[in-house]
Amino acid sequence: MLESLLWGAVAAAPLVLGAVLAGIRAWPDRLLGIVLGFGAGALIASIAFELWQDGLEQGGPVPLAIGVALGAAVYFTADRLVERWAKRAGGGAAAGVPLALGALLDGIPEQLVLGFGLADGAGVSVALVVAIFVSNLPESIGSSSDLLDGGVKRPAVLGIWSAVAALCALSTVAGWALADVASASIRTGLNGFAAGALLVMMVDSMIPEAQKRAKDLAGVATVFGFALAAGLSALGG
Template sequence: MLSALLWGLVGSSSLVIGAVAGVVLHVPRRALGLLLGFGAGALVSAISFELADEALHEGGPGALAAGLAAGGLAFYFGDRLIERGTSTPRKERRSAGGGALAFGALLDGLPEQAAIGLSIAAGSGVGLSLVAAVFISNIPESLGSSADMRESGRSARSILGLWAAVGVVTTLASLAGYAVLGDASGWIVGFTQAFAAGALVVMLIDAMVPEAFEKGGRVVGLATLLGYALAVLLSEVVA
């Protein structure tokens, strides 16, 4: 349990690191797009090798299919509810209000972090490539959002407090993934891993990749490939 908590903390700590950077530094728009692309590539690797593959192994094709569908639909409809609640599109939401932003970050982060605890509970050890992908992808998300909120007039204290709270909750999701699913059946474990994979796939295409391309231009594709390649190599090294 302590291991799940510590590794969850490692993964979510980058939310606070990115928030601090967004408040203190002025990161060029193009550089932020490249960071987003790199993080997206790392997540593609984690989805394939740490989540979907493990889900198929633990729960079989049925658990994989059901989890992918449930996770993808959960993110899709949850994200639509956020947009309706704020009356603003996603690309404008970062400066629209702290409550909607926090919920959006949780929607992205909870399945990622729960999967970290789940990988430990399943007896497969720490998925270091998954932790690395979560860590990398969190930084540009919180960095860009914090920079936008700073420009809209929010204080540094409120911005950092918001992201610290999100970091705490997502860290606890790792602990929950471990505690709740430690004795679960293979089907439930596989379904939960596939749920996280499905949510992340929709999040990547619906939000992260378009924003990366908008900010970074066509070269983002190369940054995404680099993130994917490094994550794949990492998964092989630590396997």
């Protein structure tokens, strides 16, 4: 159990680190766009080579497809609710929330799966840990910067991401505890859920924001992020 808590904390640490980095200084728009594009590329690789591929190998296409549909629907619905709240609150307070929501809906099932692997005796590679940093850190930096620009105070931003990180870390422990009763179909569905939520978040929020801020450099940054994360995934596999 202690091992699962440790690895859960390590995997969730980039979320808090990103909030700290965003609070230390104001990031130039172009640099922030490059960071977001890089993170989007890393997430695409994570979906393709970790969530999707592992899901197919564990439980096949049907539970994976169901999980993807559920993840997309939950994120879409939650994001629409955030938009309505933003209109009532005046807009600024909700800046950056979609990325935080995506990180939460991705992180919980992803770290449940990490807990399952630890309970089954599977090791955690350094490459996997680095890949998590590569994908999660830009999400947190981008969301935190948007929240700060929208008028949210630094302690509140740090509190939001600390709560997301804590829930994700505890999900690793939950996965470890539930490993004996979680079937291959459930594990595959969780992979699909995370993939579906991430895909909608990237297309709706992360990639448009990267393009808006970094302009012509967004595509190149996305390719670099994809290449690095895909290479790390191959090393970890």
